[in-house]
Amino acid sequence: MSAVPKRLAAVYMERCIGCYSCMLACSRYRMRSLSLEKSAIQIRTAGGIERGFIAVVCRACADPPCAKVCEPKALKPRKGGGVIFNPKLCTGCGKCVEACIIGAVVWDEERRMPIICTHCGLCVDFCPHGILRLEPVEKEVIW
Amino acid sequence: MAYKLEEKLSKVLYIDLTEQKYEITDRPDLFDKYLGGAGVAAKLLEEECPKGMDPLGPDNPIILAVGPLTTLYPCMSKTVAMFKSPLTGNLGESHTGGRSALAIRLAGYGAIVIKGAADKPIYLSIFNDKVEFKDASVLWGMRTTYSVGRVLREVEPGSGRRTIMRIGLAGERLVRFSNVAVETFRHFGRQGLGAVMGSKRLKALVIGGTGEIAIAKLKDYIKAYKELYDLVTKTPAMMKYRDYGTAVNVLALNTIGALPTRNLQATKFEYAENICGEKLAETLLSRRLACSHCPIGCIHIAEVKVKFAPFHAYETLLVPYDYEPIYAMGSMLGIGDAIGMLRLLERAEALGLDAMSAGVAMAWATEAFERGIITANETNGLTLRWGDVDTYIKFLDNLVEMVNDFYRALAMGTEHAASVYGGLDFALTFGGNEMPGYHVGPTTIVGFIVGARHSHLDNAGYSVDEKALKKPMNLEERVDRIVAEEQWRCVLSSLVACFFARGVYTPDKVVKLLEIHGYSVTEDDLKKLGKEIHLMKYRFKLREGFSLERIRIPKRVFETPTPHGTLKEEDLRWMIRRFYEKAGILELATSS
Structure with a gap:
C-alpha cells in the first residue's frame, strides 16, 4: 500500500483543441455509456470557440467541500485528494453539487446521484495533446 | 437529464x-x-x-x-x-x-x-x-x-x-x-x-x-474504438492534416506547376512561398482546433495583427485557413502576402461568402477588367488589379450590397455574370460551380465536371493525376479510379466520415464497425450502396436538367498547361463519356 496516490490534472488547457475525446472516454469506460452528460470531466468553450476551452473536473481537494456536506458519508476523502463515492450510502440530496464551487460534481439525473471523478486516468489515454495528466501527489497541502 | x-x-x-x-x-x-x-x-x-x-x-x-x-x-x-x-x-x-x-x-x-x-x-x-x-x-x-x-x-x-x-x-x-x-x-x-x-x-x-x-455490444465497441483512436492519432495516415493542414498543398502544387494563379493564366505563383502552409505555420498560426470528436484538430487559426491607425493602434483578427481559401484568396488573385490574403479571407468569412467562389468570381472580374470587358462603370469606380487586397475587400462589400447591375449579376455566380458581360472562356466554373484550386491534369478537370456536386472532393481526380506523375497511368485507368472513388465516397459520406480519415476507414473496417452496431453488411453490399447513392444524386441532376451532352469546359483549361502537358478537349470528352458509361449514368440518362 505504499504506492503514491495520483490525481488528475488538466495542465495545459491553452493547448486543448476541443475534440471531446476525454469526455467520451470517461462516459464509455466509467459509466458504460455514450453521452457527454455522463462524464466526470466536462470540456466547455471559454466563451465561444474563438477563446479556446476550459476543463471542469475534480481538482482533488485535500479537504473536499463535497465530502463535508455529505451527511450519509457517501463521499469520503480520498488519499491524495478528492473523494471516494459509495453509491449505497447516497440519498440523492444533491448537496455535493452545490458545495463544489467549480462545478466539478456532475449530477446524474437518472440515478439521482453524483458522478465523481475517481482520478483513474482513463481520459488521459485519450488526450491527443497530453494536456490531461495523472500526477503523483507527494506533498502535503500547506494551509 | x-x-x-x-x-x-x-x-x-x-x-x-x-x-x-x-x-x-x-x-x-x-x-x-x-x-x-x-x-x-x-x-x-x-x-x-x-x-x-x-x-x-x-x-x-x-x-x-x-x-x-x-x-x-x-x-x-x-x-x-x-x-x-x-x-x-x-x-x-x-x-x-x-x-x-x-x-x-x-x-x-x-x-x-x-x-x-x-x-x-x-x-x-x-x-x-x-x-x-x-x-x-x-x-x-x-x-x-x-x-x-x-x-x-x-x-x-x-x-x-x-x-x-x-x-x-x-x-x-x-x-x-x-x-x-x-x-x-x-x-x-x-x-x-x-x-x-x-x-x-x-x-x-x-x-x-x-x-x-444505448450501445448493445459495449465490449466490442470499446475495443474497436481504441483501435480506431490509435490508428487516427498514432499512424502517419493523418499527420498531414494535423501538422501544416491542407495548406501544405500550396507549395506542393506550385512546385509541380498546378497551382491556379491569376485566374488560371498560370500555374506557378512567384509568391507561393509567402502564403504556403509551412510559412503560415511558422509565422501566423496561433492555434489548432478540432471538430467535436476528432482528435486530429485540423482547424488552423491564424492570428493577424493589423495596424489600423497611428500611435500603434492594432486590431487582431482570428482567421481559419485551409488550402482552398488560400488558393482562391491568394494565388488566384495574385495576392502574395499572407496578411493581405488573410484580411480578405476574413472579410469573406464575416460577410458569409464561400471563399472559393468569391475568389474565382473576383479573378474572373479582374481579367475581364484588364481586357476591357468591364470598366469602372461596372465596378462602381474600383480599378481591379492583381494583388490589390484593399480593392478586393471593397469589391466584396459592393458585391454583397449589390450596388449596381454588375454586382447583382456577379452575385448570381461567375458563369451568369460572364454570360451577361462576356468572358465565358475564362470564367472558371464547372456545372455552374466555381473551380477548386487544382490544375494537375485531365482527371482533375474531368473530376470537377462529372462530380455530382462539381467539387474536387467528389472523386479527387486531382489526386489520381498526382499519382500518375509518379507512375504513368492511362486515361482509362484514371477514369476507372475516379468512378470507384466517387462511389466509395458516397458510402463514407453516409456514415458520416470526414474524408480526411478515408485512409483509416477502409471498407473492411467499416463493415466490422457497422456489424458491432447492428448492421449486417458485406464490403460488396457497401460498394453497391455507393453506386446506388451516386446514381440517386445523378437521377436528381438529370431530372433538373443536367445535360450530359451540353457540358461547358472553359477554354482557359486548354490554354494553360498542366504538369501532364496541355490538355486536349477530345481526351477530356472521351474521359467524361467513359465516366458516365462506367458509373451507369449513361444508362440512367437513356432510360429516363
Missing part, C-alpha cells in the same frame, strides 16, 4: 417554417437502406424537392443528415446538407464539421428537413425533442457572422453541446454563393446554402441535446 437514444438512427425532424410547426417521424426504412448522411439526404431530397423547384422558393427543402457512426467513432464528425442549389440550379450538397454532427445526433435525429419560409426573420432553437421558432429581427442585417454567434451563445441553452449555424449578410441578400457559418470557423461552404436559408428568412439554427446512445 440524459435523453435516451436508440443505437440505430431512425428519427427525422420535419420543420415547416411557414406554419411554424414541426413533427418527428420514425423512418427506419430510410436509415436501414441508405445508412445516413448523403444516402438518406439524397433520398429525402428526392421525396421533398419536386421537379423544377425554385431554389429560392419556400418549398426548396434544406436537409441535414448524420450517419450510423456519427459520434460513435473518432472523425465521424461531419453533417451532410442537401438542397437544390441556387448557384447551379441543380443538386446542392455541402458538408460541415464543427459540433454539428454530434449535436444533431445527441439531439436524437438522423436527419432534419426544413421547408417553408417565415414572413419575418427567425431562428430555430432545437433542443432534444423540442423546437422553438424565435424572432431574429435583431440579428438580421448584423455586420458579421461572428456577432450572430456571440448573441446566440448567450441566449440559447446547451453550452458545449450545441451547434450554431448562421448566415451572414451575403445569405440574407441571396448571393448565390453565400455560405453558412458553423461554430465560427467551419462552414457549409459551397453551392449557396446561405441563400437558401436567406430566402426562408432563417437567420440561424441552434441545435443541441443531452442524448445518451
Whole structure:
C-alpha cells in the first residue's frame, strides 16, 4: 500500500483543441455509456470557440467541500485528494453539487446521484495533446 | 437529464417554417437502406424537392443528415446538407464539421428537413425533442457572422453541446454563393446554402441535446474504438492534416506547376512561398482546433495583427485557413502576402461568402477588367488589379450590397455574370460551380465536371493525376479510379466520415464497425450502396436538367498547361463519356 496516490490534472488547457475525446472516454469506460452528460470531466468553450476551452473536473481537494456536506458519508476523502463515492450510502440530496464551487460534481439525473471523478486516468489515454495528466501527489497541502 | 437514444438512427425532424410547426417521424426504412448522411439526404431530397423547384422558393427543402457512426467513432464528425442549389440550379450538397454532427445526433435525429419560409426573420432553437421558432429581427442585417454567434451563445441553452449555424449578410441578400457559418470557423461552404436559408428568412439554427446512445455490444465497441483512436492519432495516415493542414498543398502544387494563379493564366505563383502552409505555420498560426470528436484538430487559426491607425493602434483578427481559401484568396488573385490574403479571407468569412467562389468570381472580374470587358462603370469606380487586397475587400462589400447591375449579376455566380458581360472562356466554373484550386491534369478537370456536386472532393481526380506523375497511368485507368472513388465516397459520406480519415476507414473496417452496431453488411453490399447513392444524386441532376451532352469546359483549361502537358478537349470528352458509361449514368440518362 505504499504506492503514491495520483490525481488528475488538466495542465495545459491553452493547448486543448476541443475534440471531446476525454469526455467520451470517461462516459464509455466509467459509466458504460455514450453521452457527454455522463462524464466526470466536462470540456466547455471559454466563451465561444474563438477563446479556446476550459476543463471542469475534480481538482482533488485535500479537504473536499463535497465530502463535508455529505451527511450519509457517501463521499469520503480520498488519499491524495478528492473523494471516494459509495453509491449505497447516497440519498440523492444533491448537496455535493452545490458545495463544489467549480462545478466539478456532475449530477446524474437518472440515478439521482453524483458522478465523481475517481482520478483513474482513463481520459488521459485519450488526450491527443497530453494536456490531461495523472500526477503523483507527494506533498502535503500547506494551509 | 440524459435523453435516451436508440443505437440505430431512425428519427427525422420535419420543420415547416411557414406554419411554424414541426413533427418527428420514425423512418427506419430510410436509415436501414441508405445508412445516413448523403444516402438518406439524397433520398429525402428526392421525396421533398419536386421537379423544377425554385431554389429560392419556400418549398426548396434544406436537409441535414448524420450517419450510423456519427459520434460513435473518432472523425465521424461531419453533417451532410442537401438542397437544390441556387448557384447551379441543380443538386446542392455541402458538408460541415464543427459540433454539428454530434449535436444533431445527441439531439436524437438522423436527419432534419426544413421547408417553408417565415414572413419575418427567425431562428430555430432545437433542443432534444423540442423546437422553438424565435424572432431574429435583431440579428438580421448584423455586420458579421461572428456577432450572430456571440448573441446566440448567450441566449440559447446547451453550452458545449450545441451547434450554431448562421448566415451572414451575403445569405440574407441571396448571393448565390453565400455560405453558412458553423461554430465560427467551419462552414457549409459551397453551392449557396446561405441563400437558401436567406430566402426562408432563417437567420440561424441552434441545435443541441443531452442524448445518451444505448450501445448493445459495449465490449466490442470499446475495443474497436481504441483501435480506431490509435490508428487516427498514432499512424502517419493523418499527420498531414494535423501538422501544416491542407495548406501544405500550396507549395506542393506550385512546385509541380498546378497551382491556379491569376485566374488560371498560370500555374506557378512567384509568391507561393509567402502564403504556403509551412510559412503560415511558422509565422501566423496561433492555434489548432478540432471538430467535436476528432482528435486530429485540423482547424488552423491564424492570428493577424493589423495596424489600423497611428500611435500603434492594432486590431487582431482570428482567421481559419485551409488550402482552398488560400488558393482562391491568394494565388488566384495574385495576392502574395499572407496578411493581405488573410484580411480578405476574413472579410469573406464575416460577410458569409464561400471563399472559393468569391475568389474565382473576383479573378474572373479582374481579367475581364484588364481586357476591357468591364470598366469602372461596372465596378462602381474600383480599378481591379492583381494583388490589390484593399480593392478586393471593397469589391466584396459592393458585391454583397449589390450596388449596381454588375454586382447583382456577379452575385448570381461567375458563369451568369460572364454570360451577361462576356468572358465565358475564362470564367472558371464547372456545372455552374466555381473551380477548386487544382490544375494537375485531365482527371482533375474531368473530376470537377462529372462530380455530382462539381467539387474536387467528389472523386479527387486531382489526386489520381498526382499519382500518375509518379507512375504513368492511362486515361482509362484514371477514369476507372475516379468512378470507384466517387462511389466509395458516397458510402463514407453516409456514415458520416470526414474524408480526411478515408485512409483509416477502409471498407473492411467499416463493415466490422457497422456489424458491432447492428448492421449486417458485406464490403460488396457497401460498394453497391455507393453506386446506388451516386446514381440517386445523378437521377436528381438529370431530372433538373443536367445535360450530359451540353457540358461547358472553359477554354482557359486548354490554354494553360498542366504538369501532364496541355490538355486536349477530345481526351477530356472521351474521359467524361467513359465516366458516365462506367458509373451507369449513361444508362440512367437513356432510360429516363
